[in-house]
Amino acid sequence: MPEQPPYLRIADELRRRISEHEWVPGDRLPSRAQIGQEYGVGDNVVRRAQELLISQGVLEGRAGSGTYVAEPRQRVRVVRSSAREQPSGSPFRADMKAVGRQGDWESRTEAKVPAPAEIAARLGIAEGELCVRTAYEFLADGRPVQLSTSWEPYDLTAGTLVVLPEGGPHAGAGVVNRMAEIGITVSHAVEQPEPRQATAEEASLLGIQKGALVTHIRRTYYTDQGRPVETADIVVPAALCEIVYEIPISR
């Protein structure tokens, strides 16, 4: 007879008490020792149960403070499609507006950064060749919901008005529009989404739990001649954003 292990029984109990609104989102649960005593198990069994529910996004642990019922945050819908690239304005702001949130971002650009091996391969340039690197932090209502690091070959834009992605007259217009300004036509993007767990740094930047799941998207923009003009590493936390690809069917 496969008897249910104690920690799963406690997890079910906690889940039940939450679903019955004994504790509502934002509430702090009793301490582990207290819960353990109540059910006649060790506090470590309670810990396992809570870890399970934390990994499922039901609970939220705060060191030194307590274990809380997670707030059901509305996720941001991030649309990724050809229609996303508008002649003007930012796709991110549009995404945010669609869910009634204010879209904003902070960026930090560094020019003449030597390309590491992986980036060089993606951009079709030699390792160590100079690039313009920009780190983004996308905010919804002031809270970070998405991270991105963008790389462009320095040669491509050197001496033009669009060298700096977030400076000059075309700041924030997006890669496609900026490249169009200097006569480069971006014809398609390739995105490679990969599931992984958030690093400690990403978790603290995004305000999510430590091992939380994210989608790491490697995106590269190409000209119609197949030349890469920009590549980016985008980190999308599952707890905060939902990703939507719209694919037209051509026949």
Add this chain to the structure above:
Amino acid sequence: MPEQPPYLRIADELRRRISEHEWVPGDRLPSRAQIGQEYGVGDNVVRRAQELLISQGVLEGRAGSGTYVAEPRQRVRVVRSSAREQPSGSPFRADMKAVGRQGDWESRTEAKVPAPAEIAARLGIAEGELCVRTAYEFLADGRPVQLSTSWEPYDLTAGTLVVLPEGGPHAGAGVVNRMAEIGITVSHAVEQPEPRQATAEEASLLGIQKGALVTHIRRTYYTDQGRPVETADIVVPAALCEIVYEIPISR
């Protein structure tokens, strides 16, 4: 002074000995007790170290047998774009051929299955309305690399030659082609990729480690009038497949 915990030191040691080809892919490592004795730590410290490397795909644990150096399997490149839908032939077979592997699949169709709530919402029908459900298992060189469960409203195809996705004259032609046969034009697909961990069942079906990361894609096909005609849950294990979205840029 941030002293490195024992289990991380062991992990580094193991990683080093693998990178120095002391053990090559497929080799079995010495038992945990043996490694522990060698470094003067408990076998449970070795276990933590091995768990870390297993989660990173470096090692592979086989219950009752031992811990092995993981074979660096070539991942299947799964392209998802508008160009994917061909007038004839299967997109999956094309993906497989591109990496020199034989593409194949097994399916199990059940007609007149009442739609659960989530599926009904995605198909825009009432909960409990009848559907045709087909479970797929996609194989590369005979080994499963991808799972999928597809749902179509029964009303849509009832009485036609294309009721069964994998039966009749249009078996395996894909949703778009089959719908075209009965005069329904599929104009676009929406895909929603979500990172999560494999369930025990999925892991055993796909031959991957238990908590391994997968991308769960919710895909829905729509007609040009915006009516959903098919929705599917696709499970793509990160260890076996890489997902590529190609996005045309329209200006």
Add this chain to the structure above:
DNA sequence: TCGAATTTGTGCGTATGTATC
């Protein structure tokens, strides 16, 4: 302001289960 108490988080050990050979 500071320090002690509380609470979560981490590391590690032991006992038991279970798969493989």
Add this chain to the structure above:
DNA sequence: GGATACATACGCACAAATTCG
């Protein structure tokens, strides 16, 4: 069926973070 090795569950000790008097 027995021996071996990995997998799981649980307990204890300590560190880190927070809270509060």
